[in-house]
Amino acid sequence: MIGLLKAFGKGLLYVIGFPFFLLALLVFAVIGLLLFIYQIIRSIIYFFTGQKFFPELQEDKELRLRKEAANSANEIIDQPIEEHQDIVMPLIEERPMVSEPEGNSFETVEEACFNDTPLKQEEPEEEEEDVLASLTRDEPVKQETVEEEIIEEDNSFEEMKEETLKTAEDELTIAEDEELEEYIPKGSSITTDIDEEDTSNGVDIDYDL
């Protein structure tokens, strides 16, 4: 009953206020129509000047710039840490003992120059994989040991170099007194039976592989 009376009271008020509401509605309808015509004329001008139908407002432009600045800041913060992370240096105690390479001295120049034992520098790829795996397994970094070994190898190579130079000098002094042996490189053979008359076809050299 009270609800019905409330609705009756509202009805009375709305009957009194309806003409004013209708007037306001008509005013806004006319304003809207004028706005529409004004926007059409402006859009024709914008079309010929190459602008958009609704150009960006100053406030929207400021909002866009703030968002772009915030996004660029977030991108820097959100970058994965792995890209910046340097390889963790293990403790000195955890580093494995690197033994010096065996056979550090060479008897002859040929052995020093044509030694078949490969340098450890040729195995970095395998050791790099081990380094990556060791990072995940929290094991000591072998790359450091490789670098140490390389450094030690460099040092040992310099020592070897000095020694070989000494031996080379000694051999040269010996060679001056003695006849030089015929030098035959490894894995090659030279045919001595050469027919000097028939050299048109060249000299046959066989390589024993």
Add this chain to the structure above:
Amino acid sequence: MGTLFLIKLSENDKRIIIALLFAIIIIFVLIGLLGSLVIRVMKWQGKKCDELINEVVINRIVTTPHQLKAYARKKNSRYFIKQAWIPVILITVGTLLLVIHNLVYKSWNYNPFNSKDGFGTLLFVWDFGHIFTKPETGTGILVNWPKLINEPHFEANAIFSYFIVPCYIVGGLWYFFIAQGYLARTLRAHKLAKTVFDKSLDNYNQTTPIQEVNTENTVQ
């Protein structure tokens, strides 16, 4: 002294008066319900203003009520134009057809709603002008049934009105609904300009203890 008139109401008269009062009450109740519906729809239309100016207000790009009203007016106008272009085109098409009809038939007094060569040919039309008549003898009023003037039928001359009238009705109602939304958003912007920057201390009490920040819900 003037003569006094004694108003005697019969039972029938009393019943008629009571019925009329009930009808008036029901009419006003219906008007009240209709008005409440219109107000509810306008509040719903006004919420769109919040969406249009939300980010700019939250990011504190507008910092005064004047700036908020100016920005809301621009956004409101643009949104109105985006909504209103279809009904405006419908009304324009209806007007063009009316002009073409007048040019073809060379008559500028054409009423597209009439029942002879207008949209009325498709509707039932009654004559309500002669409902109440006086009897030939005696006093009183005779109430007659309205006379049926037109039954729905197709008229070739009225073909223009079959397009003009729907364009006007649909376009007109649609446009007024959008204009109501424009009015609602304008009122909402004026209200927000007051509430967003309101420094009211109505619910503030300095003696209430400061609530501790819940660390569990904070973003780590």
